[in-house]
Amino acid sequence: MPRFTVAGQHFAGQLASGALIIACLALFPLVASSYQLSTLIISMVFLLPALGLNLILGYAGMLSLAQMGFFGVGGYTSALLAMHFGTPFWLNFSAACLVPALLAIPLAIPALRLRHTSFVMCTIAFVFILESVSKNWVGLTRGDMGLSSVPRPRIGLWSGGFIVHTTVQYYYLGLLLCVLAVAALVTIVRSPAGRYMIAIREDEVLAASIGGRTWHYRLAAFVLSAAFAGAGGSYYVHYVTVISPSVFDPTYTNTVLVVVLGGGVGTIMGPILGGVVFIALSEVLRIAPELRMVVYGLILTTSVFLFPKGIVEPLTAVLRGAIPSRARGSHGR
Amino acid sequence: MLQNLLTDGLVIGSVYALVSVGMTVILGVLGQINFAHGEYYMAGAFAAWWAIDRLGLSYIESIPLAILIVAVLSLVIGYVVMQRLVDVSFDAGIIATLGISLLLQNGATLLFGGTYQVFDGGWLAPMRVLGEDIAQQRILIVLVTLAVFGALEWLVRKSSFGKQMRAVAQNVECCHVLGLDVRRVVLITFILGTTLAALSGVMTAPITMNIYGAMGEAITLKSFAVIVMGGMGSIGGTLLAGWVLGIMESLVAAYVGLQFRDAVAFTLLVLVLMWRPSGFFNTKARY
Numbered sequence: 001m002p003r004f005t006v007a008g009q010h011f012a013g014q015l016a017s018g019a020l021i022i023a024c025l026a027l028f029p030l031v032a033s034s035y036q037l038s039t040l041i042i043s044m045v046f047l048l049p050a051l052g053l054n055l056i057l058g059y060a061g062m063l064s065l066a067q068m069g070f071f072g073v074g075g076y077t078s079a080l081l082a083m084h085f086g087t088p089f090w091l092n093f094s095a096a097c098l099v100p101a102l103l104a105i106p107l108a109i110p111a112l113r114l115r116h117t118s119f120v121m122c123t124i125a126f127v128f129i130l131e132s133v134s135k136n137w138v139g140l141t142r143g144d145m146g147l148s149s150v151p152r153p154r155i156g157l158w159s160g161g162f163i164v165h166t167t168v169q170y171y172y173l174g175l176l177l178c179v180l181a182v183a184a185l186v187t188i189v190r191s192p193a194g195r196y197m198i199a200i201r202e203d204e205v206l207a208a209s210i211g212g213r214t215w216h217y218r219l220a221a222f223v224l225s226a227a228f229a230g231a232g233g234s235y236y237v238h239y240v241t242v243i244s245p246s247v248f249d250p251t252y253t254n255t256v257l258v259v260v261l262g263g264g265v266g267t268i269m270g271p272i273l274g275g276v277v278f279i280a281l282s283e284v285l286r287i288a289p290e291l292r293m294v295v296y297g298l299i300l301t302t303s304v305f306l307f308p309k310g311i312v313e314p315l316t317a318v319l320r321g322a323i324p325s326r327a328r329g330s331h332g333r
Numbered sequence: 334m335l336q337n338l339l340t341d342g343l344v345i346g347s348v349y350a351l352v353s354v355g356m357t358v359i360l361g362v363l364g365q366i367n368f369a370h371g372e373y374y375m376a377g378a379f380a381a382w383w384a385i386d387r388l389g390l391s392y393i394e395s396i397p398l399a400i401l402i403v404a405v406l407s408l409v410i411g412y413v414v415m416q417r418l419v420d421v422s423f424d425a426g427i428i429a430t431l432g433i434s435l436l437l438q439n440g441a442t443l444l445f446g447g448t449y450q451v452f453d454g455g456w457l458a459p460m461r462v463l464g465e466d467i468a469q470q471r472i473l474i475v476l477v478t479l480a481v482f483g484a485l486e487w488l489v490r491k492s493s494f495g496k497q498m499r500a501v502a503q504n505v506e507c508c509h510v511l512g513l514d515v516r517r518v519v520l521i522t523f524i525l526g527t528t529l530a531a532l533s534g535v536m537t538a539p540i541t542m543n544i545y546g547a548m549g550e551a552i553t554l555k556s557f558a559v560i561v562m563g564g565m566g567s568i569g570g571t572l573l574a575g576w577v578l579g580i581m582e583s584l585v586a587a588y589v590g591l592q593f594r595d596a597v598a599f600t601l602l603v604l605v606l607m608w609r610p611s612g613f614f615n616t617k618a619r620y
Contacts, residue, residue, distance in 0.1 A: 063424055110607040116423065117366060121561045122606055124554065125599035132596030250550060254431055261428045294443060297435030301414060304429040308421065 014268075018182075025175055034167045041167070043279040044174035045236045050259040050271040051185050052228030058266030059189055060221035061201030063120050066107070067229045067256050069127035070100035072247040074230025075237035076134065076141060079150040082238070088161060089153035089238065093177075096234030097227040104226035108219050131248035146244025153238040170239055177235055181228060186268060188224065197221055255279075258296075262303055264310025273312050336465060338583045344471040344540075346579020347478035350572045351533035352552055353559035354485060355526030361502045361566040362522040365418045365426035369434035370530055370556055371549030372441075376403050377531025378452065378538040378548070379441055385454050392454030396535050403531035404524055411523040416516045419505060434553070442546035455539020470539050477536060481529065482572050489568065498522055502566070551595070558598040562605045577601070 029037060049067045056064045074096035081092045111122045134141045141147065153164045153173060164173050188194050196217050199207040208214045237243045255278075263274015281299070285292035307313055356370045380399035384390045390398065410433060418426045456473065459466035489495040500508050501518045508515050530552075538544055559578055563570030578598055586594040 057424065063427070110603055114606060117360070117565060118561055118606060120366070120427075121557045122603060124557060125602045128554070128599040129596055129603070132593060136590075136592055250554070254435070257428060257431065261424055265424065291439075291443065293435050293439035297432040297437075297439065300432030300435065301429050302432075304421065304425045304432070305417060308425055 022175075022179055026172075029168045029171055037167045037171045039280055039283045040276070041170055041174050041239060042283075043275040044178050045232055045239065046255055046259050046279060047178055047271060047275040048181055048232030048235065049229040049256050050263075050275055051181050052225035052232075053256055053260045054265060054267075054271045055185060055188065055197075055228065056221045056225040057260065058270075059194060059201060060197040060218060061204075062218065062221065064111075064123045064222065064225060065120060065253055065257075066104075066111075066123035066126040067225065068253040069123075069130040069248060070104065070226040070229035071233040071236070071252070072127075072130060072134065072243075072245075073100045073103060074233030075243045075247055076147070076233075077230070078234035079147050079237045079243050080140070082151045082154075083147065086151070088156045088158060089164075089173075090155075092153075092238070093231065093234045096230045098230075100230035100233075101223045101227040104223045105219070108222045112215060112218050112222065127248050127250075127253065131245050134245040134248065141245075144245060146242060146246075148242045150237050150241045150243065152241065164238075174235060174239075177231065181231060182268065182272070185228075189268075193217060193220060255282075258300060262300065262310055264312030267310070267312050269316075270310045270312040273315065274310065277311060334587075336463075338587050339580060340465065340467060340471070342580030342583035343576060344474055344579070345582060346576035347475050348533055348537045348575075349552075349555055349559050349578055350575025351474075351478050351481060351536075352530045353556040353563070353575055354482065354568060354571045355529035355533075356556045357526075357560045357563070357566060357568065357571050358485075358489075358498070358522055359415075359526040360560065362498050363415065363418060363426075363519055364502075365415075365423070365430065366557070367526070368427055368430040368553060369437060369549075370527070371551070371553030372434050372437035373403055373407065373527040373530040373549070374534035374537075374552050375441060375544070375546065375549035376406060376437060377528075377534030378544045379445060379450075379534075380531070381454070381535045381538060382450055382452050382544055383445075385452075386450075392456075392539070395454065396532075399535045400528050400531050404528050407524050407527035408520070411520045415523045416519055419515060419519055434549075438546050438549065445546070447546065449543040449545050452538040452542055452544050457539060468540070470536070474536050474540075477532070478572070481532070482568060485568050494518075494521070555598045558602040562602055 028040070032040075049071045052070075053064065053067050056062050077099040078092040078096040081087045081095055082089075107126055111119060111126075114122055135143055137143075155162045155164060155173075164170055189197075196207065196212055197220075199210075199212075200214050200217060204214055233247075236247075258278050259274040260271050261274075262278055263272070264270025282292065282296060285295050303311065352370065352374050355373075356367055359365070359367050359370070377399050380402040381392070381395040384395035384398045385392060414429055414433060418429060421429075456469040458469055460469050460472060461467075462472065487495075489498060497508075497513060497518045500511075500513060501515055501522075505515055508518075534549075541548075555578065559571060559574045562577070563572075563574035578601060581601055582594050582597045585597045
């Protein structure tokens with residue numbers, strides 16, 4: 001398991017580089033084409049559930065494949081609110097975080113008793129059960145037909161306000177949400193609860209022996225990861241304006257896994273980088289649609305052996321080599 | 334009606350058990366979940382279809398050929414990828430096999446087209462058993478499954494290779510110390526597991542009729558449910574769990590509604606895990 005060391009003296013530097021990255025991303029629409037922006041928007045859609053998976057897997061050490069189930073629940077919640085009540089985006093978005101988080105609590109009761117393989121299987125099961133519910137609760141979700149013409153996000157306090165519709169506007173909305181989500185993740189990870197989650201990841205029995213209630217922290221990780229996924233679902237559904245049970249398809253879960261594990265699990269930059277690189281890669285490979293997934297699979301498998309800790313590892317090594325820094329050496333990873 | 338449903342469930346359950354037991358032995362020895370397992374089931378069906386449709390062979394000839402093709406395929410994948418998974422982490426194993434799954438699934442689509450192919454073969458003539466008409470192919474599936482499970486039990490418990498398998502499953506480092514070729518055991522186990530999935534694919538294709546590149550995905554996921562319910566590593570448990578799943582699916586499809594069939598596996602899985610977190614048959618601690 002890769003380690004994320006939160007050394008205090010590095011935090012200011014990390015904050016500064018974070019601000020630099022945000023500034024670059026904020027200026028990106030000035031030079032980028034609309035196609036490049038929409039690729040980045042898809043990256044951001046997947047980044048939100050990926051951050052949740054990163055929290056639960058990278059910090060609490062539990063591989064949950066239920067992320068896209070909660071993503072779907074968040075998407076449906078947001079879409080239904082907007083369609084039936086015409087509520088503004090902030091409310092839809094908050095509800096899309098809250099409903100999956102609340103749903104995660106009863107689901108956690110059987111799941112958190114399990115470890116390793118059984119836990120993974122149990123979380124896969126949730127996605128299928130949710131898919132079945134979305135297909136069969138026709139009165140609410142319109143079954144396989146799905147919900148179409150979901151309203152675009154309306155930025156306003158209650159009524160009126162500004163409707164997001166161009167790619168650039170979606171890009172900025174996504175950037176805002178992702179910055180907030182990354183900030184939330186950093187806050188969680190740096191908090192005592194986050195440190196306790198890391199302790200559980202390293203050795204659950206030992207963590208329990210120092211008197212903490214591991215169950216509470218594992219529940220917190222599960223619930224918070226569901227909230228991140230729901231946030232992604234809300235942004236997604238208002239961007240594509242349709243949602244159907246196909247959102248629970250394993251392909252989406254696979255994509256999130258690739259983003260997190262391929263990017264670098266248990267690091268802040270890993271999933272961000274993974275989101276951009278792997279989604280962009282899948283777009284580049286779209287020129288040969290048949291070959292795209294074949295190449296994608298090939299890259300995935302080889303990356304495990306070439307970069308077992310994700311692509312963030314060699315990149316940071318390159319950066320460290322390029323910048324002769326005083327900090328280098330004293331605080332190894 | 335009920336008897337009909339039960340036999341149907343038993344046949345489908347046998348298919349699940351046959352695929353899943355391959356995954357169980359791979360999980361047991363390698364300690365990794367093979368996310369690409371259903372793809373070997375698909376590859377088996379496609380290889381047989383290719384032999385019948387393109388080479389003009391008969392169904393009976395296509396079975397060994399399909400198994401041979403999949404064995405060669407898994408020899409290559411086993412040699413290049415699976416052998417190296419012995420000492421990587423649990424989630425790296427998932428991403429590696431997931432990559433293989435994408436590779437095989439889309440490779441098949443690339444080779445044979447994205448549309449459904451009709452599998453023409455098998456013995457579909459009905460046979461009268463216990464006052465019921467059942468296609469011969471279905472009876473054959475159940476018989477082959479029973480034979481395979483019997484042989485596997487013998488292999489794992491009695492044979493020298495089975496001893497090696499159990500040794501690797503228990504402690505890899507100890508095997509290294511004793512000079513056991515762990516990589517060879519892993520490779521052979523992997524080929525054994527995947528050819529069982531391929532056999533299942535060839536046997537089932539005449540019944541499902543349609544084959545397509547993504548057909549393995551649902552099978553992989555159902556196998557997960559079966560191996561966990563069976564208590565990972567237990568061969569008898571896998572058979573029982575496969576049958577329970579098949580019969581439950583067939584009953585739910587008939588009495589509750591066809592659209593609920595695919596949720597049965599996972600609802601059942603969650604219920605079993607709540608009641609017995611280590612599955613029906615596992616005597617060891619949880620995985």
